[in-house]
Amino acid sequence: xxVTKAELAHVAVKAEQYPKNQxxxxxxxxxxxxxxxxxxxKMLNRKGLARTSGQPGKTQxxxxxxxxxxxxxxDVPGYGYAKVSKTERVAWGKxxxxxxxxxxxLKAVLQLVDIRHRPSEDDQLMYNWxxxxxxxxxxxxxxxxxxxxxxxxxxxxxIAKTLDKEASDPLLFFSSATGLGxxxxxxxxxxxxxxxx
Ligand code: GTP
Ligand code: MG
Numbered sequence: 001x002x003v004t005k006a007e008l009a010h011v012a013v014k015a016e017q018y019p020k021n022q023x024x025x026x027x028x029x030x031x032x033x034x035x036x037x038x039x040x041x042k043m044l045n046r047k048g049l050a051r052t053s054g055q056p057g058k059t060q061x062x063x064x065x066x067x068x069x070x071x072x073x074x075d076v077p078g079y080g081y082a083k084v085s086k087t088e089r090v091a092w093g094k095x096x097x098x099x100x101x102x103x104x105x106l107k108a109v110l111q112l113v114d115i116r117h118r119p120s121e122d123d124q125l126m127y128n129w130x131x132x133x134x135x136x137x138x139x140x141x142x143x144x145x146x147x148x149x150x151x152x153x154x155x156x157x158x159i160a161k162t163l164d165k166e167a168s169d170p171l172l173f174f175s176s177a178t179g180l181g182x183x184x185x186x187x188x189x190x191x192x193x194x195x196x197x
Contacts (some may be wrong), residue, residue, distance in 0.1 A: 001068075001186045006044040009066035013095055018103065019064055024193045025072040025105045029096075029130075030112030031122055032078030035142040038176035039112060040065060040073050043185065050075050062099055071193060072105075080122040101133050108136040108192045115141035115155050115173060119162045127163045137169045138188055145175040 010019050019025075028036040037050035044067065063075040076099070077092055084092070100106065109130055113119050119127070130137050141159055144152060152173050160171055170188050174181035 001190060003044050003046075004068055006046050006049060006065060006067050008049065008063055009072070010064035012062040012064065015098060015102070018062075018099075019066070019072065019105075022105060023066070023069075023071050024107045025064070025074050025103065026189060026193070027074040027076050027100065027106060027109045028112065029076055029100075029109050029126055030078060030142075031080040031114075031120060034078065034112045034114055035176055036078060036112055037075055039110070039140065039142065039174065040075055042174075042176040042179055042182060043073070062095065074099075074106075079126065080120060100130065100135065106135070108138055108189075110138045110140055110189075112140045112142050112174075113159055115144050115152065115159075116147055118158055124163060127165075131166065136192060137166075138185075138192065139163070139165065139169060139171040140181075140185065141171065141173045143175065143177075144173040144180055145177045 010017060012018050028039060030036050040050040041047055044065065050063065050065065060077050065073045065075065067073065076096060079092075100109065111123070111127060111130070113123055127137060127139075139159065141152075141156060147155065156171055156173065159165075165171060172181055172185055172188060174185060
């Protein structure tokens with residue numbers, strides 16, 4: 001998709017702060033540092049739009065990026081970051097749970113996993129939780145540039161197996177470093193949202 005307009009339009013913690021214009025939304029979920037913000041920047045061709053860093057736990061709010069006045073990407077704080085306090089973790093859990101389970105505009109979740117590793121227990125919990133709520137999930141195996149191409153398929157198979165992936169949920173590979181998998185990711189997303197370019 002040709003991105004002509006992209007901006008951080010809303011930052012939310014509570015439901016009253018979500019956008020009100022009823023565009024379809026796609027949320028980015030995944031462990032801290034897996035590459036959610038980098039994914040957004042690469043997909044939108046905007047280098048510093050979504051804040052990325054070597055510091056895990058950087059994204060603490062629900063950040064709504066409005067794209068071409070057609071849809072939103074929602075950057076969600078990552079899970080599994082050990083240094084976050086228990087109080088913060090509980091607040092995080094409530095914020096995410098409310099958004100993911102109650103938001104009507106949410107059409108699918110892009111769950112990112114690292115292509116190099118088997119999905120963690122947190123990844124599995126997250127996936128199962130979304131399946132329990134009937135949320136369509138597009139799985140994206142990130143950092144594909146970090147392993148040789150010949151190993152991708154084996155890793156994807158292991159990821160699908162560990163998560164007990166539903167057949168209707170796509171599993172894609174991606175690299176924010178090289179842009180690999182970007183066109184396919186856009187095709188899959190637009191197809192899920194029933195949005196045309
Ligand atoms: P939180 O906001 O803490 O949840 O993290 P995040 O999931 O948004 O991760 P972020 O996009 O900030 O990326 C974390 C680190 O991984 C950064 O140093 C990125 O440059 C790096 N990174 C992300 N995606 C890729 C990728 O596809 N390839 C490579 N080589 N590095 C990547
Ligand atoms: Mg982030």
